[in-house]
Amino acid sequence: MIVDRHLALRWVVRLRHGLIVGEIALIAGLSYGLRIPMPLVWLGPALAVQALSNWLLNLEKGRLNWNAEHMVGGLFVLDTFCLTLILALSGGPANPFSLLYLVQITFSAVVLREWWTRGLGIISTLCFGLLFLVSRDVPAFHQHTEPGVVSVHLLGMWVAFASAALLISFFVGRLSAEILLMQKRLARNERLASLVTLAAGAAHEIATPLSTIAVTAKEMEHDAGVRLSDQRMQEDARLIRSQVERCRLILERMGAQGADPFGESPRVIGLEQLLMQVRENFPDERSRICIETDSRSAANCMIPVRAAVEALSALVKNALDASPNGHAVKLRAMRHAPESVRFLIRDEGIGMSAEIMERVAEPFFTTKAPGKGMGLGAFLAHLFAQTLGGNLSFESAPGRGCTAILELPDMTDARS
Numbered sequence: 001m002i003v004d005r006h007l008a009l010r011w012v013v014r015l016r017h018g019l020i021v022g023e024i025a026l027i028a029g030l031s032y033g034l035r036i037p038m039p040l041v042w043l044g045p046a047l048a049v050q051a052l053s054n055w056l057l058n059l060e061k062g063r064l065n066w067n068a069e070h071m072v073g074g075l076f077v078l079d080t081f082c083l084t085l086i087l088a089l090s091g092g093p094a095n096p097f098s099l100l101y102l103v104q105i106t107f108s109a110v111v112l113r114e115w116w117t118r119g120l121g122i123i124s125t126l127c128f129g130l131l132f133l134v135s136r137d138v139p140a141f142h143q144h145t146e147p148g149v150v151s152v153h154l155l156g157m158w159v160a161f162a163s164a165a166l167l168i169s170f171f172v173g174r175l176s177a178e179i180l181l182m183q184k185r186l187a188r189n190e191r192l193a194s195l196v197t198l199a200a201g202a203a204h205e206i207a208t209p210l211s212t213i214a215v216t217a218k219e220m221e222h223d224a225g226v227r228l229s230d231q232r233m234q235e236d237a238r239l240i241r242s243q244v245e246r247c248r249l250i251l252e253r254m255g256a257q258g259a260d261p262f263g264e265s266p267r268v269i270g271l272e273q274l275l276m277q278v279r280e281n282f283p284d285e286r287s288r289i290c291i292e293t294d295s296r297s298a299a300n301c302m303i304p305v306r307a308a309v310e311a312l313s314a315l316v317k318n319a320l321d322a323s324p325n326g327h328a329v330k331l332r333a334m335r336h337a338p339e340s341v342r343f344l345i346r347d348e349g350i351g352m353s354a355e356i357m358e359r360v361a362e363p364f365f366t367t368k369a370p371g372k373g374m375g376l377g378a379f380l381a382h383l384f385a386q387t388l389g390g391n392l393s394f395e396s397a398p399g400r401g402c403t404a405i406l407e408l409p410d411m412t413d414a415r416s
Helices: 005-033 040-063 068-088 096-111 114-130 152-226 231-257 271-280 305-322 354-359 377-388
Strands: 267-270 289-292 300-303 329-337 340-347 391-396 402-409
Touching: 005 040, 005 068, 005 096, 040 068, 068 096, 068 114, 096 114, 152 231, 267 271, 271 289, 271 300, 271 305, 271 329, 300 305, 300 402, 305 329, 305 340, 305 377, 305 402, 377 391, 377 402
Parallel strands: 289 329
Antiparallel strands: 267 300, 329 340, 340 402, 391 402
8 A cells, every 4th residue: 555554544434434424415415405306225225335334444444454455445446336326316427426436536546556546447437437328317407507597407516526625635635644744754763773873883883992991991090009109090090991881881781772662671660760760860960950749750650661761861961951050950750641651851941942843853953062962862752752652742932941741651551
């Protein structure tokens, strides 16, 4: 299929609901509006088959495999035959609602392969031609236009055109909007793939110089303590070794997370305890991070803890950088719904304009000074949230600070 299977099936079900309602309205208009007796013995079963098939499709759409394309194509053919039957019993080719043939052809061009669309076009053309040979005549559709009077046929043409235009513009327009959103997600995933490749290459290249630095720092520490008796140099050497060890652990964690999209298995943790772990990642800025708690933050949740801590730490790091003159950053957690939790990170910075907010989660986009950041923190946090089925959003205005809102699903029910 041209688009995602589940996305297409959802909109196919909605489109067929619209067509069925339109057919019922057509029959009701002819029966009660024009007083034309309609053979419901034939029309009733046709509508029932369409409605039943659509109901079954709606029930089974989540379990259909990639052969669902053939089912959708077959249903479009069924709808074409049912529409032909209704038109044959209500004026044939003179019925202006023959324009509805174009609705299914247009939608098939979006969700089905080209050969399905061509086949449906041929079938619709043959069915419409059949109406010239076999159809029930409705005299009202043959009345000529008189000055100042709108004929039933012209009025029907206008209603048919409006119906087809609304169906096509609404369903295809909404589907196109969702396809555009999927394309944006695909582009983001492609950027992630390039970022992963870059990170893997950097990790491989960095490992060798880190080993050299560790060995050199160890020798410096030994010489400073034994030969030079320089305590300050010895402390500097220890600091270098500790930072090298930290880099090594980060590289090991990158390798461990590569095979798991979550980086770890979810486990239960208290929300307040999780916030405390985030604050522990900033020993020099701990006093600036204000953890706000309430009754809802005392709850537990099940999430990938280490990945969540890293995502929150990235957002807190951005908030600390944005808050001037040592202003505090507020960190809060709460249960947003029975199945999700929400984290709020509030800074007192200069805020963001609407243009910046649209790009804040893009990789390598940053408003910081050169050397202060790579523009990956918000991107990785947003990617983590999307991977779990959550969301990252921002509330900000120039001069009023910014609030990052990270929503994550609670996996307790999923694991039970």
